[in-house]
Amino acid sequence: AKGGTLAILCRAAAADARVISLDLPGGLHSGPIPFLNKGAWRLPLLKAMKGPGQDLRLIDGDSRSPASVELFSKALAGRKLDLLFIDGDHTFEGVRSDFELYSGFVRPGGVIAFHDIQPGYEKELGVVVSRFWREYPLPGERAEFIADSSQLSYGIGALRLPG
Secondary structure (H helix, E strand, O other): OOOHHHHHHHHOOOOEEEEEEEOOOOOOOOOOOOOOHOOOOOOHHHOOOOOOEEEEEEEEEEOHHHHHHHHHHHOOOOEEEEEEEEEEOOOOOOOOOOOHHHHHHHEEEEEEEEOOOOOOOOHHHOHHHHHHHOOOOOEEEEEOOOOOOOOOOOOOOEOOOOO
C-alpha cells in the first residue's frame, strides 16, 4: 500500500530480479493512502524502489479478480517465482484465495511467505492469517519468524514448497 514492504523486498532481491507487486490501494488492510490526482503521485515513488538492474511490475487490482491473475501471469512471462509474499486482505477466505490462485506461479523449492501469522487482531480487524497458517493443509516445510511470542499479530510464516 505505502511501499515499505516493496522497498525491502526489492533490496533483498537479486540485482536482476523481476519484482511484481499486486496491491489493492485503499483496501481494508492496506492502510490509508492519501491519493492526489487519483494516485498519480505514487507511481514514480514506487518505481524508484527498484534496484538499477531490476524489472519492477506494478499491478493495482483485487487479487481475486481474474483480470488481476491474468495481469500477474503476463508480468511473469512464463517464469516462475522464487518468492511469493502474501499480505492481502487478511481474512481466512482472502488468504486462502491468494494462496490457491498464486501458489502455482512459484517454482518447486520456492518460498511462499505469509504476513501476520501471529494471533492478535481477529475480533477487532478480522485478521485471521494465524488461523489459516495453523489450519490449512500447506505442502512443504514451514518456518516461523516472530520477534516476540507475546506480540499481537505480525510475524512471518514461510513455506518452502517441495522440490
